[in-house]
Amino acid sequence: MTITKARSALPIKSGDSGSAPDSGDRSLQTPPSIRMLSDILPDEPLLMMGAGPVPIPAPVAHANSIVINHLGDAMVNVVEQVKAMSSYVFQSSTARILGVAGPGSAAMEMAIANLLEPDDKCLSICNGYFSQRLAQMADRVGAEVVRHIVPECESVNAEVVRELLQKHSPDVLTIVQGETSSTVCNRELPEICEAARAFGCLVIVDAVCTLSTMPLQMEAWGIDAVITGGQKGLSSIPGVSLVAFSERAWTKRRTRKAALSHWCLDAQLADRFWYGKSYHYTAPVSGVLALHEALRLVCQETLPARFHRHRRSSRSLQAGIEACGLQLYVNSEHRLDSVIGISLPEKVDAAELLKLTSTRYRVEISGSFGAPIVRIGQMGEQCRSHNVFRAFHALGSSLSSLGADVDVPEGMSTLERCLAELELSLDLSDEQKQRA
Numbered sequence: 534m535t536i537t538k539a540r541s542a543l544p545i546k547s548g549d550s551g552s553a554p555d556s557g558d559r560s561l562q563t564p565p566s567i568r569m570l571s572d573i574l575p576d577e578p579l580l581m582m583g584a585g586p587v588p589i590p591a592p593v594a595h596a597n598s599i600v601i602n603h604l605g606d607a608m609v610n611v612v613e614q615v616k617a618m619s620s621y622v623f624q625s626s627t628a629r630i631l632g633v634a635g636p637g638s639a640a641m642e643m644a645i646a647n648l649l650e651p652d653d654k655c656l657s658i659c660n661g662y663f664s665q666r667l668a669q670m671a672d673r674v675g676a677e678v679v680r681h682i683v684p685e686c687e688s689v690n691a692e693v694v695r696e697l698l699q700k701h702s703p704d705v706l707t708i709v710q711g712e713t714s715s716t717v718c719n720r721e722l723p724e725i726c727e728a729a730r731a732f733g734c735l736v737i738v739d740a741v742c743t744l745s746t747m748p749l750q751m752e753a754w755g756i757d758a759v760i761t762g763g764q765k766g767l768s769s770i771p772g773v774s775l776v777a778f779s780e781r782a783w784t785k786r787r788t789r790k791a792a793l794s795h796w797c798l799d800a801q802l803a804d805r806f807w808y809g810k811s812y813h814y815t816a817p818v819s820g821v822l823a824l825h826e827a828l829r830l831v832c833q834e835t836l837p838a839r840f841h842r843h844r845r846s847s848r849s850l851q852a853g854i855e856a857c858g859l860q861l862y863v864n865s866e867h868r869l870d871s872v873i874g875i876s877l878p879e880k881v882d883a884a885e886l887l888k889l890t891s892t893r894y895r896v897e898i899s900g901s902f903g904a905p906i907v908r909i910g911q912m913g914e915q916c917r918s919h920n921v922f923r924a925f926h927a928l929g930s931s932l933s934s935l936g937a938d939v940d941v942p943e944g945m946s947t948l949e950r951c952l953a954e955l956e957l958s959l960d961l962s963d964e965q966k967q968r969a
């Protein structure tokens with residue numbers, strides 16, 4: 534008997550053009566020449582300090598490497614816990630919580646497609662790129678969309694929204710809590726929700742970058758749908774998201790007249806898996822396990838301690854940035870803490886700056902969607918002192934190298950002083966202090 538040596542089907546080194554074993558079928562294409570992943574990825578991972586995705590903790594990474602039966606008993610237990618922990622994070626004991634196999638945008642689309650019928654009226658509060666995306670999704674389901682474009686760098690005023698509600702009588706209002714693109718925070722969200730409720734209008738809130746980084750009380754504020762992604766405040770992986778529907782929203786979904794053109798995003802079908810222990814589609818089990826771990830860490834930390842960690846980290850970084858001579862894009866009154874927008878000094882090219890921070894300092898920060906800014910994320914694991922110091926140093930030193938007039942030592946000492954001062958303002962356990 535002759536034994537032939539097994540041959541790799543894929544030529545795996547660049548330059549090695551190899552060919553597939555001769556199957557006799559001349560119409561088959563040959564496999565492409567592929568580099569090893571290790572040749573593509575950097576030797577030392579970049580510190581992800583942009584607008585997301587953010588670094589993930591070890592238990593989340595570990596959970597993400599496990600595959601289990603999507604309909605077995607273990608998964609049923611995991612799903613029950615994900616819903617229980619999400620109820621805490623959304624601050625709602627009555628919300629219907631559904632996971633979505635998809636990015637934050639898929640969760641946005643699930644909320645929009647299920648709660649808006651063709652010819653319904655939708656009032657969209659637009660502070661930038663992602664709030665505009667909600668309006669575009671509403672257009673696509675055939676709703677009549679009224680866009681309120683908020684002036685650049687400003688949050689929306691509740692009184693203005695009340696007037697718009699009065700004037701247009703919308704069925705649904707869409708709004709972002711934090712607009713990642715413009716780094717604006719809609720602080721008057723509770724008042725806006727209260728006004729919408731008085732007009733019988735459902736409220737959809739995009740909390741993709743803010744959930745678990747700052748207060749959001751779904752039930753107390755009367756929000757009807759909250760959307761979040763995994764890869765930002767929750768410090769999980771991208772690609773598995775959550776939507777929470779209020780009882781009012783769920784009634785609207787159940788009693789809608791128009792058939793839904795979406796299948797994967799049909800909330801009633803998704804409910805089969807999330808509440809009925811049965812099949813809708815094969816759930817992204819590893820991503821749900823990762824989300825479980827991310828939520829568990831939020832619950833372990835508790836929301837008040839987590840909000841404090843985010844605020845302390847972000848406010849200290851903002852103070853450091855200003856102390857070194859740079860300007861923040863949005864005034865403190867309207868500013869988002871979860872993503873910080875930094876105005877580019879004159880003559881500094883954003884692309885050059887980002888390249889320098891990543892190649893020389895191994896820190897990744899984000900560019901913008903048109904505004905003359907770069908952005909540093911302050912979500913989840915990004916809000917750890919060691920990460921904040923490293924991000925600030927990378928930004929300051931890169932700008933210095935590019936000829937900008939920045940006082941990096943002054944910024945550093947301000948950052949350090951603010952972190953120390955803000956530490957005092959909440960009773961944290963020693964363990965929480967150490968991790969902060």
Ligand SMILES: Cc1ncc(COP(=O)(O)O)c(C=O)c1O
Pocket residue numbers: 584585636637638639663709711712713714739740741742762771
């Ligand atoms: C506020 C906000 N909404 C929605 C999204 C969309 O999320 P995804 O890119 O996961 O679809 C993002 C992403 O950056 C966001 O920041």
